[in-house]
Amino acid sequence: MESVIPRIARDHDLAIIAITDRPTDLDGLPVDRVLVAYPRDAAAVLDAVAQTGIEGVDAVMSLGYENPPVISRLARLWSCPGVPVEVADRCTYKDLRIAALEQAGVRTPRFRVFRELAEAAEAAGALGFPAVVKPTDGTSSVGVSVVRDANRLPEAVAAAREATGRDALVIEQFVEGTEHTVEGIVADGVVQVAALSDRKYDAKHRFAPFVFEAGDDLPSAAGPKERAALEAAAAAAVSALGIDDSVFSTDLLLTPDGVYVLEVAARLSGSRFGTHLVPLASGVDIVDAAVRLALGETVDPTSLVATKSTFVASRYFPSATGVVTYVGDLAAQTWETGVVEVFWEQELEVGQVLDGYRSAKDMLASAIAWGTTRAEAAGRADRALAGLPLEIGLIGVDDV
Known part of the structure; x- marks a missing residue:
C-alpha cells in the first residue's frame, strides 16, 4: 500500500516521514526520512521519534495498518488532528470495542471476555458450540479459531494467547x-x-x-x-x-x-x-x-x-505445507486482459520451508482484476493465481 506515497506527496505538497520495520519496502519512493520501529509498538515508535527531535509535523496517518493507538499518540505528541487516544484504543482492542458496542445497543455476536481456560469453558457452555476464540488485538485472523466442541477449546485458547501480549481474550457466538x-x-x-x-x-x-x-x-x-x-x-x-x-x-x-x-x-x-x-x-x-x-x-x-x-476482485493464494522448489519473476509473466496486479505477499526463495495456513499472514501472493461482470473479474484473478511461477514440493528429511 506504500505505492500511494508518491501521489500523497505530490498532490498535497508534503514531505513524508515513514515509520516502518521494513524500510526496504520504501526503496525508490519519495520518502524524506525513514524511522525504523515496529509500527504497532507505541513505546518503540515514540522512542524512535524522540531520538530525532522532529518538530512541526502537519499530519500523521496509517496506510491501512492496524495501529490507530500509535497514530493517536503521535497526533497528540505533535498536536495534529486525529481521533483521541481513548477512541483509538476502544476501536482497536476487541474487548473494549464490543463492550462499547453492546452498551450502545449495536448488535454483535454474543460474547464473553475471559483470561483463563476455565472461564472460556464456562463461557462456551453459555454461548454454545461452535464458537470463535480470538485475541483482543491484532488483525488478519491471527490467533483466531472456530471451536466446534469442548475438546478443541484448550488448543484454541493457547493459539489466541500466543498471538497477543494482552491478558484478555474473547470467545464469541459463531454466526453464519x-x-x-x-x-x-x-x-x-x-x-x-x-x-x-x-x-x-x-x-x-x-x-x-x-x-x-x-x-x-x-x-x-x-x-x-x-x-x-x-x-x-x-x-x-x-x-x-x-x-x-x-x-x-x-x-x-x-x-x-x-x-x-x-x-x-x-x-x-x-x-x-x-x-x-x-x-x-x-x-x-x-x-x-x-x-x-x-x-x-x-x-x-x-x-x-x-x-x-467496474467489477473488481481481489484473490489471495494461501501457504501450503511444503518446500519451495521453484519461484519465478512476476514481472516477466504475461497476464490476461483485466489483470491489474499480481504480487508476492512474502519474499520466497528456493529451499524455503513453508508452514500450512493458519491466518491471513500466511498468504503467499495476491491478484487484483477487473471485468465487465462479477464472474469475469473473479475468474481473471483466480486464473492469475493459478498461473503463478511457483512450485511447492513435499518436505523431505533434508528440508527440515
Whole structure:
C-alpha cells in the first residue's frame, strides 16, 4: 500500500516521514526520512521519534495498518488532528470495542471476555458450540479459531494467547451469514460511505479450525434493502465508538435476521482495499480523503460519490505445507486482459520451508482484476493465481 506515497506527496505538497520495520519496502519512493520501529509498538515508535527531535509535523496517518493507538499518540505528541487516544484504543482492542458496542445497543455476536481456560469453558457452555476464540488485538485472523466442541477449546485458547501480549481474550457466538466491508469517512459526526464490498468467505473452513478469507468483490451484490441495513449498522458502530473526523472501516455479517458488527477500525482497510480496489471499482479516492482529514481539512462529500462502476476482485493464494522448489519473476509473466496486479505477499526463495495456513499472514501472493461482470473479474484473478511461477514440493528429511 506504500505505492500511494508518491501521489500523497505530490498532490498535497508534503514531505513524508515513514515509520516502518521494513524500510526496504520504501526503496525508490519519495520518502524524506525513514524511522525504523515496529509500527504497532507505541513505546518503540515514540522512542524512535524522540531520538530525532522532529518538530512541526502537519499530519500523521496509517496506510491501512492496524495501529490507530500509535497514530493517536503521535497526533497528540505533535498536536495534529486525529481521533483521541481513548477512541483509538476502544476501536482497536476487541474487548473494549464490543463492550462499547453492546452498551450502545449495536448488535454483535454474543460474547464473553475471559483470561483463563476455565472461564472460556464456562463461557462456551453459555454461548454454545461452535464458537470463535480470538485475541483482543491484532488483525488478519491471527490467533483466531472456530471451536466446534469442548475438546478443541484448550488448543484454541493457547493459539489466541500466543498471538497477543494482552491478558484478555474473547470467545464469541459463531454466526453464519455473508460478510462485508463498509469503508468511508465520518466528519462532524456525519458518516459518508465510500465503498461496500462482499468478502469471499465461501471456503472459510478450508483450513479449519482457522478462518480463511479468499478476497473481496466490489461492488457488493447486496440489494438496496440489504445495502441500507449494512450502511446503517456501520454508521451506528462508528457513532457508538466515538469515531469522528476520520476514515473508518467496518466488517459486518449479514444474516436473515439482521446485521452483526464484527470489526470497526479508525483507519483505512488493509490488503490494498482503499488504495487500489476502491478507486478501481468506483473512482473514489478514499486515500485523498484520509490525508485531508489527517491534515484537518474539509472533505467535499461529492468526492466520495462513485464516478464509475467496474467489477473488481481481489484473490489471495494461501501457504501450503511444503518446500519451495521453484519461484519465478512476476514481472516477466504475461497476464490476461483485466489483470491489474499480481504480487508476492512474502519474499520466497528456493529451499524455503513453508508452514500450512493458519491466518491471513500466511498468504503467499495476491491478484487484483477487473471485468465487465462479477464472474469475469473473479475468474481473471483466480486464473492469475493459478498461473503463478511457483512450485511447492513435499518436505523431505533434508528440508527440515
